[in-house]
Amino acid sequence: MKSLEDISELLAIAWQGILSNRLRSALTVLGIVIGIASVITLLGIGQGAKLEAEKQVQSLGVNLIYVRPGAANLSSISQGQGSAATLTYDDAQAIRETCPAVEDVAAQYNSGFQAQYGEQNTSTSVVATEPSYVDIRNFYPAKGRFFSNTDMKEASRVCVLGETVANNLFGATGENPMRKQVLIRGELFEVIGVMEHKGVTQMMDMDDQIFIPLTTGYATLVGLNAVTGKQVKSILVRAKENEDLQAQFQITNLLRLRHNIQNPDSDDFTLRTQADIMQTAQSITGVFSLLLGATAGISLLVGGIGIMNIMLVSVTERTKEIGIRKAIGAKYSEILAQFVIEAVLMSLTGGILGIGLGVAGASALSQFANWKTDVTPASVVLSFCVSLAIGLFFGIYPARKAARLDPIIALRSE
Amino acid sequence: MTKEPETVIKLSEIVRTYNLSAEPVYALRGVSLEIKQGEYVAIMGTSGSGKSTLMNIIGCLDKPTSGTYTLDGQDITTRSDDELAAIRNRTIGFVFQQFNLLHSMTALQNVMLPLVYAKVPKVNRKVKAELALSELGLSSRMEHKPNELSGGQQQRVAIARAIVNSPRILLADEPTGALDSNTAREIMGLFNRLMEEGMTVIIVTHDPETASHAKRVIKVKDGLIQEDTL
């Protein structure tokens, strides 16, 4: 209990020291406020970016494998002109039929077109694909329906609009898109559904697309090539639960067989899994967070040096006070504690205000700049501890200088 | 009560030199001196004769270059800085020519400060400080900061601070040097009173009238005791 009283005593003395030069103390605290606030905000931005990247990758669907034409290795000779046409609808069918680890397959052929309804027209991406697309992408119609196997078989002239496309074509008039005929490169398609909102995933606006049956696409718009047959731009594959590796293995072997490839180096297709994408996203956001953290750390260091600087000035300016305190009986440890506590009080005050400002800054960024931020409790605790440590670290040297002063010399100073 | 008063301060062959340049400056050249409990001593001498140096050593603010200083029978010269701080806090009260008050604090806070370092409980502190201030006629000035007080009032606050912890020895180095003669007389009256209360009082002064109040006058010249009326 006695020591508790001592501590409150020391706090009171230090507090008086801080108040004795309010403006200077406030400016010193401000340095820490800015440092800690930028730590909190920047870590929040980094964390938000990371979560957002993870969420986007998650929203692509689970156990997804992308099969694309062309080699992964850009320097390979197989990356020729014609290589982009090497993947066909038959490949997709073969994967569906012969790979046991594969749950579902959706081949797709996407291409940019103008779509028109009445006066309105918009340039968008037309995705010719299969009904299985919705389950694989985990992306469903909000209104109406997606096209069915029957639509596929009959190559029906139907389409499903992405939210953005629906707004662009029908938003101005407020008409209901359902059952309307939309014109795409001179061909009419009946709207049978409007997709739910999905947002941007993997740099692609999922809402700015029109979906049509793959067979209809071949019949009207795209992809039919005299040499290669029904080509596709990519094949989306969903592997069975926990069988991603087997699925990749089976697909690779199947395609090599079908494409007569002996040397793996001359593969004319590429597999990418969700894990690959996740890893890339994480490593990018990781570097991002690190850079942000380093920037914030530097501003904190500057704040800490500010504290040391001010404490040194303060010790010099208050040499007389130190002399007086020593003359009436202050011990080394008491003078030391006074100045260390002063530094710590300032840095902690700055830390607490900085945490408040940082949290406010992060949420303001999310609100007004639409940046995803996430301030974790860990970053708050970290900032608090860091500001405490800064006060201790940068306060100890000036405090020792003060505590070591010779009383007579200190008293004589003016 | 009839017992012979004991010796509180005993200096023998105290030398204090300053080695700022190649040629050392001798502030004290070998001072030996005994002061008994309850004595009232005036130290006189021309400027630069070594009076302040002597007072600082007696007050445990400074250490002699050589010689021994015994306070209450204990050798002071071997004590650590923290032990000296404790002696300054409890055994000795020091009054300076320049008052040396903390300007950011009120009179009351200034007087409470030695009690803070003496670890006196908070409640007692205020009571003691208020008592000391009112003894010196400053009851109505307790919440004033030093720059709101006259020179004489500031010196009285400083005296209150020096005596608040009930020290046995009161040292004053030219306490009236910065005051006009009327105020100086008033302050000297206070020292006379404190001496009558049983404190050992040592005052450095230039003023012969002040010195005449003291029972004993020590004259210092060139770092040596030239005359001691005892």
Ligand SMILES: Nc1ncnc2c1ncn2[C@@H]1O[C@H](COP(=O)(O)OP(=O)(O)O)[C@@H](O)[C@H]1O
């Ligand atoms: N810190 C110091 N450095 C160098 N010389 C000093 C110092 N303090 C005092 N002196 C010298 O010591 C001598 C005695 O000084 P002091 O005790 O202050 O004299 P007084 O108080 O009698 O005027 C003087 O010659 C003075 O110049």
Ligand SMILES: [Mg+2]
């Ligand atoms: Mg002097």
